[in-house]
Structure formats: C-alpha cells, structure tokens
Amino acid sequence: RAKQSTSLASISSTNLQELPVLIPPPSERAAILGEVNQQCQALDALIDRVRQAIERLKEYRTALVSAAVAGKIDVRREGAGERALLNVPARIFPNIHPK
Numbered sequence: 001r002a003k004q005s006t007s008l009a010s011i012s013s014t015n016l017q018e019l020p021v022l023i024p025p026p027s028e029r030a031a032i033l034g035e036v037n038q039q040c041q042a043l044d045a046l047i048d049r050v051r052q053a054i055e056r057l058k059e060y061r062t063a064l065v066s067a068a069v070a071g072k073i074d075v076r077r078e079g080a081g082e083r084a085l086l087n088v089p090a091r092i093f094p095n096i097h098p099k
Helices: 013-018 026-069
Strands: 003-005 008-010
8 A cells, every 4th residue: 555656655644544553462561671671781781891991991091101101111112003012011000900
C-alpha cells in the first residue's frame, strides 16, 4: 500500500493505523527492560573507565611536558617519538600507575 512519489516512499496515516502493533506480555516486557537496564549499566561503567583513562592521559601529558622542560628526557634525540615514550623511566612519573 505504500506509494511512490518523486522517488520518496510514503504511507498514508489511514494505512499506518491499520498496521497491527504487537505488544509482548508483561513478563517478557520486564525481561526486556531488565536486559536494557543491564546493558545501560555496562555502558555507564565503560564510559566511566574511558573518562578515567582520559584523565590519566592528561596527567601523563602534563608529566611528560614537565619532564621534557626539566631536561629529564631528550626530546631532540632521533626516535624520541611514541616508541621512546614507552621506555621513559618510572621516576619521571612517580604518582601515575597505568592499569
């Protein structure tokens, strides 16, 4: 019953009202709601972990800049990019512990 006009499909409100809407029984709705809530809690926990990781990275950045300014690392050295950062001594980051 959908009609085509100017390449956009459409359906009339009358036809739409005639479509059956299936509603699950209360027990199934409760189970669905429980699953949705559980998934939302998992997403909330993941969002919290990402926020914590972002904060930790900000701390790393601040500590790295401080270490570079204080001369604790040689940023001019060849290969002093990301790979070299993996080997920066822990003494530069005394209060930051990656998880």
